[in-house]
Amino acid sequence: MIKIIRFFNLHYGEDEKDKVLENVISNISFRGANLWVLACAIVIASVGLNVNSTAVIIGAMLISPLMGPIVGAGFALGTYDFDLLKKSAKNLAIATAVSLLVSFLYFLLSPFKEAQSELLARTSPNIYDVLIAFFGGLVGVIAITRKEKGNPIPGVAIATALMPPLCTAGYGLAIGNLSYFGGAIYLYTINCFFICISTFLIVKLLKYPKVKFVDTIREKRITRTITALIVIMLVPSFYLAYSLLQERKFVQQVNAFIENEFSNKGYTLIYEKTHFNNRTKKIELAFLDKRFGNDEIKDLQARLGSYRLDGTELIIRQDTSDLKGDILAEIQKHSQHVSEKDIAIQNLRNELSGYTFKDKETIKEITALYPDLAPFSIGKQTVFVTPDSSFNRTVLLYDAGKEFSKEQVDRLSSWLSVKLKSDSVLVMQSAN
Incomplete structure (x- = not known):
């Protein structure tokens, strides 16, 4: 049992804690190049959402530096470094404001304002978004704390999808749709919060040292606050998931x-x-x-x-x-x-399909009840009462060489009327 537990020991392959913290802090700030990269990534993601291109959206997520301050906030909570927490929160607010402004301006100037499927997908968050953000955040912070960073980092950027909700929120502002804006911002908040929480949990699990002493009362207060925030996020998400399922x-x-x-x-x-x-x-x-x-x-x-x-x-x-x-x-x-x-084309297709008799169970029953009737044909026929008035009638034609009594034909016609729940049924012998 002990050997099995060792397989899941996160301390294997762990990088030095000081180096990890230094790397995290260096990725928090949005100054100069980082801000330009963010703005360009937002434009690329907005274009992808505008033209409904998944590949372009993925490309934007890969170059986005938005994860930095969120992970920084998680490390700050785990190490009780409140200066780092303030810095992370400030930079996340700057990044969010810049992203909203850039996406708002793009969609305001774009001549194409139709709500594509990629945009609509970011307006209704649910419990699955919580799970993706939480477990994506876990993978991300585990990768950050390794000596060999490996391949998970790009995958985490795609899975947690921080960029598209922000761009969708900007789109909602540009077209004046507060419902789109609210749903997208809520999804973005869910992603940020649960990435932060998953980072906090891994930092505690790996036992990163506290920056300074914090009394137990204050520590309990932080724990209660985090628990309350989780509940606040989870309850609406469960409701949204349930509503989506019912719809x-x-x-x-x-x-x-x-x-x-x-x-x-x-x-x-x-x-x-x-x-x-x-x-x-x-x-x-x-x-x-x-x-x-x-x-x-x-x-x-x-x-x-x-x-x-x-x-x-x-x-x-x-x-x-x-x-x-x-x-x-x-x-x-x-x-x-x-x-x-x-x-007009669609109506013609629908009209043509209406002449095809698709009820295979009824055909099987006719064959079983009247085995001597085959071969026969059955379909819909339009009957015109006047040039402007018509109705559909089901017509069954049986082979001219078959001889059926009027009683048999009437019985089949009555049975079909009941079966198809229609008074417009005609059974007759073909002319040839």
């Missing part, structure tokens, strides 16, 4: 509802919007040519319970004349380049 479940359940109740029946969906964070959850839908009666909508509302969507309101928008703007707005969220031509 993902809601989206999955909505997708299952739409797939089973509409897509599998050949209805062409042209508009979909969900409201999860409202007091009453809502699903808004609109279809290309299907019109639902009040009884059908009530039936669909009742079926939401079977998809664990109790308390969700279903809204089917049937006046498509006012949907054009909403459709454009929804598509703009997912695409940089959107036009009416793109919408």
Whole structure:
């Protein structure tokens, strides 16, 4: 057992404590070259977020010197060097202010202000960000205290991701979105705090000497403060992680509802919007040519319970004349380049897919109940009542050489109507 413990002994390969502290202190200050490097890294990260390039963002994180004052604060807490703590805090404040200013100016001047996925990913922190910051910080400080620094340092710079949240906060200020700014600053604060805490723990574990004597009352006060800060950071993060999980479940359940109740029946969906964070959850839908009666909508509302969507309101928008703007707005969220031509193409694709009968279970049941019916074809057909009025009908055609009584055909037609929950079903013999 003792031999196994020795494998995890952090004192093996440890550098001299004085050299480590000297190295940490030298990386705290933001003067001259360090400040220029930081400003350039912020511009590079902002460009990467602006064009949605992960590679460019990673490059910016690799050259960023932001870790210095955060690690310095952790060492200061671990060694009770309050002068070092003040210096670290002051330089971190300077670095943060400069980073926000540079990113704010970049996004203010940039002609491209769409919120890309890389930007949006930094606006909603959760418990996983806490874990990444904490364990990334552990790796970083362990590497700093080694004689051979090795490869972990660049990896820690990427994993802890201090630059992107700051740039996102600057973006939020530039476009006047305080929600983006608040979420990004909170993520940045989480990263800074837990890197600092992990550094503090390793410094205590490696038994770095105290700079000066501190009475036990003051030491207890510091411990209580750190514990309180951890709780303050963890509780909102757990709540955010839980909320994110619930939202993902809601989206999955909505997708299952739409797939089973509409897509599998050949209805062409042209508009979909969900409201999860409202007091009453809502699903808004609109279809290309299907019109639902009040009884059908009530039936669909009742079926939401079977998809664990109790308390969700279903809204089917049937006046498509006012949907054009909403459709454009929804598509703009997912695409940089959107036009009416793109919408027309997508609608045509959806319409063509509507003529394909996708319910394989129903086809298997037809084959089992009516083995003599094969070969047969089944699909959707548009029936025009007037040039401006139409509806979809499921049509099953069986081979012209087969002879089935009217009773058998009626029975199959009735069964399909019940199975597909549709009154528009036609079973007939093919002409050839």
